[in-house]
Amino acid sequence: MNDRFHDLRQTVLEANLELVARNLVISTWGNVSGYDAEAGVIAIKASGVTYDEMTIDHMVVLDLDGTTVAGDYRPSTDTPTHLALYRLYGDHGVRGVVHTHSKFATVWTQAMRDIPALGTTHVDYFDGPIPCTRELTPAEVAAGYEAAQAVAIEEAVSPDRCLRMQAILLAHHAPFAWGTSPEAAVTNAQVLEYVAEMAYLESTLLGRTPDVLPEHMHVKHRDRKFGADAYYGQVTR
Amino acid sequence: MNDRFHDLRQTVLEANLELVARNLVISTWGNVSGYDAEAGVIAIKASGVTYDEMTIDHMVVLDLDGTTVAGDYRPSTDTPTHLALYRLYGDHGVRGVVHTHSKFATVWTQAMRDIPALGTTHVDYFDGPIPCTRELTPAEVAAGYEAAQAVAIEEAVSPDRCLRMQAILLAHHAPFAWGTSPEAAVTNAQVLEYVAEMAYLESTLLGRTPDVLPEHMHVKHRDRKFGADAYYGQVTR
Amino acid sequence: MNDRFHDLRQTVLEANLELVARNLVISTWGNVSGYDAEAGVIAIKASGVTYDEMTIDHMVVLDLDGTTVAGDYRPSTDTPTHLALYRLYGDHGVRGVVHTHSKFATVWTQAMRDIPALGTTHVDYFDGPIPCTRELTPAEVAAGYEAAQAVAIEEAVSPDRCLRMQAILLAHHAPFAWGTSPEAAVTNAQVLEYVAEMAYLESTLLGRTPDVLPEHMHVKHRDRKFGADAYYGQVTR
Amino acid sequence: MNDRFHDLRQTVLEANLELVARNLVISTWGNVSGYDAEAGVIAIKASGVTYDEMTIDHMVVLDLDGTTVAGDYRPSTDTPTHLALYRLYGDHGVRGVVHTHSKFATVWTQAMRDIPALGTTHVDYFDGPIPCTRELTPAEVAAGYEAAQAVAIEEAVSPDRCLRMQAILLAHHAPFAWGTSPEAAVTNAQVLEYVAEMAYLESTLLGRTPDVLPEHMHVKHRDRKFGADAYYGQVTR
Numbered sequence: 001m002n003d004r005f006h007d008l009r010q011t012v013l014e015a016n017l018e019l020v021a022r023n024l025v026i027s028t029w030g031n032v033s034g035y036d037a038e039a040g041v042i043a044i045k046a047s048g049v050t051y052d053e054m055t056i057d058h059m060v061v062l063d064l065d066g067t068t069v070a071g072d073y074r075p076s077t078d079t080p081t082h083l084a085l086y087r088l089y090g091d092h093g094v095r096g097v098v099h100t101h102s103k104f105a106t107v108w109t110q111a112m113r114d115i116p117a118l119g120t121t122h123v124d125y126f127d128g129p130i131p132c133t134r135e136l137t138p139a140e141v142a143a144g145y146e147a148a149q150a151v152a153i154e155e156a157v158s159p160d161r162c163l164r165m166q167a168i169l170l171a172h173h174a175p176f177a178w179g180t181s182p183e184a185a186v187t188n189a190q191v192l193e194y195v196a197e198m199a200y201l202e203s204t205l206l207g208r209t210p211d212v213l214p215e216h217m218h219v220k221h222r223d224r225k226f227g228a229d230a231y232y233g234q235v236t237r
Numbered sequence: 238m239n240d241r242f243h244d245l246r247q248t249v250l251e252a253n254l255e256l257v258a259r260n261l262v263i264s265t266w267g268n269v270s271g272y273d274a275e276a277g278v279i280a281i282k283a284s285g286v287t288y289d290e291m292t293i294d295h296m297v298v299l300d301l302d303g304t305t306v307a308g309d310y311r312p313s314t315d316t317p318t319h320l321a322l323y324r325l326y327g328d329h330g331v332r333g334v335v336h337t338h339s340k341f342a343t344v345w346t347q348a349m350r351d352i353p354a355l356g357t358t359h360v361d362y363f364d365g366p367i368p369c370t371r372e373l374t375p376a377e378v379a380a381g382y383e384a385a386q387a388v389a390i391e392e393a394v395s396p397d398r399c400l401r402m403q404a405i406l407l408a409h410h411a412p413f414a415w416g417t418s419p420e421a422a423v424t425n426a427q428v429l430e431y432v433a434e435m436a437y438l439e440s441t442l443l444g445r446t447p448d449v450l451p452e453h454m455h456v457k458h459r460d461r462k463f464g465a466d467a468y469y470g471q472v473t474r
Numbered sequence: 475m476n477d478r479f480h481d482l483r484q485t486v487l488e489a490n491l492e493l494v495a496r497n498l499v500i501s502t503w504g505n506v507s508g509y510d511a512e513a514g515v516i517a518i519k520a521s522g523v524t525y526d527e528m529t530i531d532h533m534v535v536l537d538l539d540g541t542t543v544a545g546d547y548r549p550s551t552d553t554p555t556h557l558a559l560y561r562l563y564g565d566h567g568v569r570g571v572v573h574t575h576s577k578f579a580t581v582w583t584q585a586m587r588d589i590p591a592l593g594t595t596h597v598d599y600f601d602g603p604i605p606c607t608r609e610l611t612p613a614e615v616a617a618g619y620e621a622a623q624a625v626a627i628e629e630a631v632s633p634d635r636c637l638r639m640q641a642i643l644l645a646h647h648a649p650f651a652w653g654t655s656p657e658a659a660v661t662n663a664q665v666l667e668y669v670a671e672m673a674y675l676e677s678t679l680l681g682r683t684p685d686v687l688p689e690h691m692h693v694k695h696r697d698r699k700f701g702a703d704a705y706y707g708q709v710t711r
Numbered sequence: 712m713n714d715r716f717h718d719l720r721q722t723v724l725e726a727n728l729e730l731v732a733r734n735l736v737i738s739t740w741g742n743v744s745g746y747d748a749e750a751g752v753i754a755i756k757a758s759g760v761t762y763d764e765m766t767i768d769h770m771v772v773l774d775l776d777g778t779t780v781a782g783d784y785r786p787s788t789d790t791p792t793h794l795a796l797y798r799l800y801g802d803h804g805v806r807g808v809v810h811t812h813s814k815f816a817t818v819w820t821q822a823m824r825d826i827p828a829l830g831t832t833h834v835d836y837f838d839g840p841i842p843c844t845r846e847l848t849p850a851e852v853a854a855g856y857e858a859a860q861a862v863a864i865e866e867a868v869s870p871d872r873c874l875r876m877q878a879i880l881l882a883h884h885a886p887f888a889w890g891t892s893p894e895a896a897v898t899n900a901q902v903l904e905y906v907a908e909m910a911y912l913e914s915t916l917l918g919r920t921p922d923v924l925p926e927h928m929h930v931k932h933r934d935r936k937f938g939a940d941a942y943y944g945q946v947t948r
Binding site for chain 4: 121
C-alpha cells in the first residue's frame with residue numbers, strides 16, 4: 001500500500017499487539033495510539049477488533065479534531081480521550097497514549113483512590129501518587145462526556161507535569177497512560193499495573209492505608225534515574 | 238462422517254476448546270453447548286472428557302427434551318441446566334450456554350452474593366448486579382434438583398432480561414453464562430470471571446462492600462455500547 | 475534397559491512431569507510415587523533432581539520397608555511418608571501418592587486449619603473438610619519424625635475413608651494427595667490446590683470463616699458423581 | 712571473541728535470562744552478577760538493557776572497587792550494592808548476587824517488615840525471618856546512598872550468617888538474594904518470592920500476624936537438609 005502514514009501505523013500496530021503480550025488486555029479491550037506531531041495526525045486502533053485478526057489496515061488515521069484522514073474503519077470509542085490527551089500534552093512531547101482495563105489499576109479507579117507512592121519502584125516511573133480524576137456530574141455527562149473528561153484530566157495532571165506523571169485513573173472507568181512514543185506508553189501502562197498491584201497487596205497485608213515512601217528516598221531514586229546527574233541506563237552515543 | 242449437525246458440533250467443539258485457552262477450566266471441568274433453533278437441537282460436550290483428547294465425536298446432539306439425537310457418548314451432567322436455559326431464553330435469541338467453575342465467579346457463588354456493578358467494565362457487558370440464585374430447599378432438591386434449579390434461574394433472570402444479563406451464579410455451585418452464539422457465551426463467561434475478580438479485589442482493598450457505579454455513569458456506558466446511538470464497534474455492512 | 479519395573483517407572487516419571495505442567499511445583503520440589511501392589515514395590519522420584527533433567531533412571535524402586543530394589547539414586551527425602559501412606563491405604567486401593575508445596579494448600583497447612591467444604595467443587599472430590607494433622611510434639615519428632623507423622627495421618631484420615639478423602643495437610647509442612655493411580659493422585663493434588671485457593675478467596679472476601687455447604691447440597695453433588703445412581707462421566711464399556 | 716572472562720560472563724548471562732523464565736522481572740528490571748574470586752572480578756548486567764536483546768557483550772566485568780575491566784557498557788545502577796555484598800560475603804563463599812523487584816518480596820520491603828518463618832518451605836532455605844534493613848536517614852543518603860546501604864546490610868546479616876540467610880530486603884526498595892553461584896542466587900531469589908507470597912497469603916487469611924513455625928519443627932527440617940546427617944539430595948560422588 002502506498003501509504004504516507006505507514007510507519008506511524010506500523011508502530012501503533014506493534015504497540016497494540018504488545019498489550020496482549022504483556023497481559024494488559026483480553027478480548028477487544030484496550031487501545032494504543034501514536035501521534036505524528038509534524039503531520040498533525042494520530043493513528044489509533046479501530047473499534048471492536050480482536051487482537052489476533054488485527055492488521056495495519058485496522059489502524060485509523062485522524063487529525064486532532066477527530067476527522068478521519070486514512071483508514072476504512074471506525075476508530076476506537078475512546079478516541080476522543082486520546083485526542084484530548086494529545087491536545088493537552090502533545091506540545092510537551094507526548095507521542096503515544098494507551099488505554100487498558102488492566103485489573104489492579106482499574107480497581108483503584110473504581111474505588112476512586114489515587115495510587116499512593118509506596119516504594120522506589122513507583123517513583124522510578126511516577127513522581128508522586130497516580131491521580132484519579134474527580135467524579136463527573138450528571139449535567140457534565142449529559143452535556144458531553146468526553147469533553148468533560150478532558151477537563152477533569154487537566155485538573156488532575158496539568159500539562160507542565162505530564163512527563164513526570166505519565167498515567168491517570170479515570171473515575172469509575174479505567175486507566176490511561178502515555179509516553180514519548182507508543183512503546184514507552186505501553187511500558188508505562190505495564191508499570192502502572194505493577195505498582196497498582198503492589199499497592200493493593202501492601203494495603204491488604206497491613207489492613208490499612210500504607211505509609212508513603214519517605215521524601216528523601218523519593219528524591220534520591222527519582223534523581224538517580226531522571227536528575228541532572230542520572231546514572232541509570234546507557235549514555236547516548 | 239455424513240453428519241447433518243456437523244457445523245453445530247464443530248462450532249461447539251471450538252468453543253469448548255476456548256475454555257482452556259482462556260484459562261476458565263482445568264481437568265474435565267466446564268462445558269459449552271450451542272442451540273440450532275431451526276432444527277430444535279443442541280450440541281453439548283460429553284461428560285468427563287479431557288480437553289486434549291476431545292474431538293467432534295464428543296459433541297452429543299439432543300433435542301430440548303433431552304433425548305439424544307446423535308452421538309455415542311453420554312452428555313455432560315449439566316445438560317439439564319443447559320436445556321432449561323434454552324427453554325427459558327431460546328425464544329429471545331440465546332444460542333450458546335457455558336458452564337465453568339472459574340475461580341472468582343465461583344467464590345461469589347459459594348458466598349451466595351450477587352456480583353455488584355462497580356465500574357464501567359461491568360456495565361459494558363452486564364446491565365446490573367449479576368444475580369446469585371436463592372438456595373434450594375432439601376424438599377426441592379429431593380423432588381428434582383435440575384428442575385428446581387430452572388425455577389430459581391427464572392426467578393433471578395426473567396426471560397425478557399436475558400440479553401441484558403447474560404450470566405447467573407447458581408447458589409453454592411458455580412456460574413453459567415450465555416449469549417447469541419457459543420463464542421459469545423464464552424466471552425461472557427470470561428468477562429464474568431474478570432469482573433468477579435475485580436469486585437473481589439475492590440472489596441478486599443476497601444475492607445467493605447464497595448459503592449456501586451453511579452447511575453448516570455452506568456447509563457452513559459451502557460448506551461454508548463448498546464443504545465440507539467451506540468458508537469462502539471464497526472458498522473455492519 | 476531390561477527392567478521389569480519399566481512400566482511403573484514410566485508412569486511415575488510422566489506423573490512427576492505433570493506436576494510442572496500443572497504449576498504445582500518449582501525447582502526440585504514435589505514428588506510422585508506409584509505402587510505396584512502385586513510386586514510389592516513403589517517407584518518414586520530421586521531426591522533433589524530438577525524436572526528438566528529428569529529421566530526414567532531417576533525413578534527409584536523400593537519395597538514397602540524402604541529397601542531399594544532398583545535404581546542408582548537416593549530416593550526423595552519424603553519417601554518415608556509415601557511408604558507410610560501405602561502401608562495405611564494400599565489395601566484400600568491407593569496406587570499413587572503426590573507431595574507438593576503448592577501455595578494455597580501449604581498456606582492452610584501453615585495456618586494449621588482444615589480446608590472447609592464451601593461449595594460443590596470441593597465435595598465433587600473431597601467428602602468433607604480436608605484435614606490438617608495435629609502438631610507433633612518435640613518428643614515425637616526426636617523419637618522419629620516420619621513415623622510420628624504416620625500416626626498423625628492415620629488419626630486424621632482413617633483407612634476406611636481413604637478413597638473419600640484423598641488428601642491431607644501435614645501440620646506446618648505441606649499437603650499430600652493420593653489416588654487409585656499416580657495420574658489420579660496428581661489430579662487430586664491439583665483440585666486440592668484449586669479448592670484451597672477458593673477457600674482462601676472466600677474467607678478474605680467475607681472477612682470471616684465462610685459458611686459450609688448445606689448438607690443436602692453436599693449429599694446431592696457427592697451422589698450424582700459417586701453414588702449408586704451416579705450420572706457423571708462415561709459408562710465403562 | 713578472545714575473552715579470558717568468557718565463562719564468567721556466559722554464566723552470568725544465562726542466570727540473567729533465568730530471571731525472565733522464572734517470572735521475577737519485567738522490562739529492563741533486575742540484574743544478576745557472578746564473582747570470580749581468583750581473578751578478583753565480577754560480571755554484571757549492563758544498565759537499562761532489555762532481556763530479549765541481551766547478549767554476552769552486555770555483561771560488564773569490574774574489579775571489587777568498581778573499575779571496569781572489560782565491556783563497553785555502563786554497568787547496572789545497582790552495581791555498588793552487588794560489590795558491597797561481595798566485599799562483605801565473598802570470603803564466606805558467595806559467588807552470585809541477584810536483584811529483582813519481584814512483587815511479594817518488594818511489598819514486604821515497602822512495608823518495612825521482616826518475612827517471618829511460617830513453615831518448613833521457608834526454613835528449608837532461610838534459617839529464620841528474612842530481615843528488612845533499617846531506614847536510612849536523610850544525612851546517610853546525602854553522604855553516600857550505596858555506602859550507607861552496605862552498612863545497613865551488614866547490620867541485618869552479619870558475614871558469618873551469610874550462607875544461612877541468603878537474602879535481604881532493602882528498606883523501601885526491593886530484595887537482594889545471593890548464593891554460592893549465580894544460578895543458586897537465582898533459585899534463592901525465586902524461593903524468596905515464593906515464601907514472601909505465602910507469608911502474605913497466610914497473614915491476610917488470618918487477618919493477623921501468623922504464628923511462626925515452632926522451634927522443634929524448624930530445627931528438624933533445617934537439619935535434614937543442611938545438618939551433619941542431612942538426607943536431602945544426592946550424595947556427591
